[in-house]
Amino acid sequence: MARISYTTVSPLTHSLNVTKRWTTSLGIWGVGAGAAALLFLSVTPLVRREVLVKVPVLKLYYEDTTPASDKPF
Incomplete structure (x- = not known):
């Protein structure tokens, strides 16, 4: 017959688990x-300029290379 053994678990151990x-x-x-x-x-534009252009891998994809003369505003 199997014996059941109960042990106490501290609150710190329980919270870590x-x-x-x-x-x-x-x-x-x-x-x-x-x-x-x-x-x-x-x-x-704000997210693109402030976040995505500053990530080295994504910089070339999100960088705006359109000349200022071709932008409508």
Whole structure:
């Protein structure tokens, strides 16, 4: 017959276990939400100029090379 052994778990250990379980999931959802926000806001001139142009890999794609004489405003 199996014996059941109950041990006490300190509150600190319990909170660390819960934190470890949720950190990965919340991190993945946070990265996904941030990427979606940048995707939807990439057409906004402020986001394009202040955020996306300053990322080294994305700079060439989002940089505006249109001469000033060809812009309507």
